[in-house]
Amino acid sequence: MYESGKRSYLDLPSEAQAALIDAARDASPVRGLTHGYYKYPARFSPVFARAAIQTFTKPGDVVLDPHVGGGTTLVEALAAGREGVGVDISTLAEFVASVKCTILSEAELDTLQRWAIKLPQRVDIHRPSVTFEDYEALGYYKHLDDPSRWRLRKAIDQALASAVKLQKPRMVAFGRCVVLRTAQWALDGRKQPPSVDDFRISLMEYAGEMLRGARELRAAVKENGRQSVTVLRRNAWGLQHDPSLFDLRAPRLVVTSPPYPGVHVLYHRWQVDGGKEVPLPFMIANKLDGAGGSYYTMGDRKYPELATYFANIKATMSSVAAIANHKTVFVQMLAFSEAHWQLPKYLEAMEQAGLKEMFLSELKKEGDGRLWREVPSRRWYSEQRGATPASKEVVLLHQKLIPSQPQARQSVRHRTGLPARASSATA
Numbered sequence: 259m260y261e262s263g264k265r266s267y268l269d270l271p272s273e274a275q276a277a278l279i280d281a282a283r284d285a286s287p288v289r290g291l292t293h294g295y296y297k298y299p300a301r302f303s304p305v306f307a308r309a310a311i312q313t314f315t316k317p318g319d320v321v322l323d324p325h326v327g328g329g330t331t332l333v334e335a336l337a338a339g340r341e342g343v344g345v346d347i348s349t350l351a352e353f354v355a356s357v358k359c360t361i362l363s364e365a366e367l368d369t370l371q372r373w374a375i376k377l378p379q380r381v382d383i384h385r386p387s388v389t390f391e392d393y394e395a396l397g398y399y400k401h402l403d404d405p406s407r408w409r410l411r412k413a414i415d416q417a418l419a420s421a422v423k424l425q426k427p428r429m430v431a432f433g434r435c436v437v438l439r440t441a442q443w444a445l446d447g448r449k450q451p452p453s454v455d456d457f458r459i460s461l462m463e464y465a466g467e468m469l470r471g472a473r474e475l476r477a478a479v480k481e482n483g484r485q486s487v488t489v490l491r492r493n494a495w496g497l498q499h500d501p502s503l504f505d506l507r508a509p510r511l512v513v514t515s516p517p518y519p520g521v522h523v524l525y526h527r528w529q530v531d532g533g534k535e536v537p538l539p540f541m542i543a544n545k546l547d548g549a550g551g552s553y554y555t556m557g558d559r560k561y562p563e564l565a566t567y568f569a570n571i572k573a574t575m576s577s578v579a580a581i582a583n584h585k586t587v588f589v590q591m592l593a594f595s596e597a598h599w600q601l602p603k604y605l606e607a608m609e610q611a612g613l614k615e616m617f618l619s620e621l622k623k624e625g626d627g628r629l630w631r632e633v634p635s636r637r638w639y640s641e642q643r644g645a646t647p648a649s650k651e652v653v654l655l656h657q658k659l660i661p662s663q664p665q666a667r668q669s670v671r672h673r674t675g676l677p678a679r680a681s682s683a684t685a
């Protein structure tokens with residue numbers, strides 16, 4: 259790190275900066291490894307996560323994503339031989355990230371391959387339905403009994419029943435994820451659902467694609483060494499007190515994309531029929547839903563100046579800062595509905611969380627000196643009801659603020675031997 263004017267710059271060679279900048283601006287479609295298991299809303303590009311990992315960490319280092327969503331960071335950390343820790347408040351994110359980071363054995367992959375080939379036969383609209391009654395009673399099949407969708411609902415249930423028969427929990431989870439991905443394709447954001455025949459074929463195709471991804475991840479881990487991955491389903495606020503992290507080394511890199519201020523993203527629902535929200539993904543993943551939309555987006559947009567959002571982000575990033583050290587680099591990708599006031603407020607929240615903004619010298623001459631990128635596709639916004647388009651994202655860089663030591667006071671305490679509060683009261 260070095261200082262110039264009021265700004266602090268990360269001490270990185272020009273080529274490393276250029277690689278990071280290019281990766282942040284990369285607009286190629288998401289592909290490779292297990293990234294295609296689910297289209298997690300507002301996921302970031304694996305190319306970006308990979309570049310951040312390569313730039314700021316060495317094999318064996320700890321990489322943390324405190325808003326891990328679909329687990330992009332963890333998959334890249336695992337493939338690169340880094341230890342990954344992911345945290346998310348959503349049970350659906352926990353499911354997706356965990357399945358994507360499971361290294362299946364050759365024998366398990368072969369069994370799943372055989373299952374995938376027979377999967378289309380398991381869906382037969384003329385055979386009796388299988389219903390997951392507990393979930394039905396809790397309303398997880400909402401909006402699926404419409405005449406244009408009941409056949410698909412039956413097909414999804416039959417495919418799910420077949421996944422459950424795989425028995426071994428990690429294989430069942432993979433099977434459920436195949437159904438999740440195919441049902442997402444069939445239902446989410448579509449006016450007209452596909453035919454059951456198309457659904458059957460897609461089940462097999464997605465399963466095949468996912469198995470190829472699983473093999474690719476397995477090969478990468480074999481080549482780069484196997485490190486552990488931890489997925490925690492919890493609020494990132496209070497993370498420093500989680501007993502499962504007591505032995506964790508300080509992360510070398512925190513790379514994350516928290517919910518965006520003022521931007522409404524539906525993390526926990528699919529939309530059918532022009533906007534009707536369905537909780538079905540949780541039922542397919544065999545998980546219970548958390549709460550309303552604001553639970554997943556750090557607060558309701560109705561509060562003036564997004565007060566709950568900024569209180570939450572300050573709290574979560576303070577907790578993350580508490581488990582980091584002065585070498586940890588924080589890389590965040592964000593969008594705003596109104597950047598002109600939300601970005602300064604966001605930066606203020608980071609400062610209150612104990613983080614100091616860092617810059618790249620290669621961007622000194624660009625705009626405000628930050629790493630902005632055009633957003634290639636707003637599909638995931640345009641599908642959301644009441645969406646606020648945001649055409650740009652910014653990558654923010656931070657390191658932990660090192661508090662300066664109050665020397666004079668310390669020496670007084672030494673001399674008098676009084677506890678801190680007593681000595682300042684007498685001062």
Ligand SMILES: C[S@@+](CC[C@H](N)C(=O)[O-])C[C@H]1O[C@@H](n2cnc3c(N)ncnc32)[C@H](O)[C@@H]1O
Nearest residue numbers: 300301302325327328330346347348493494554
């Ligand atoms: C933009 S998404 C992350 C997407 C992720 N980068 C990916 O590639 O899939 C933001 C995530 O933050 C999670 N989240 C919201 N509030 C949280 C909190 N207080 N603690 C932890 N996670 C939270 C949401 O559930 C959501 O999955």
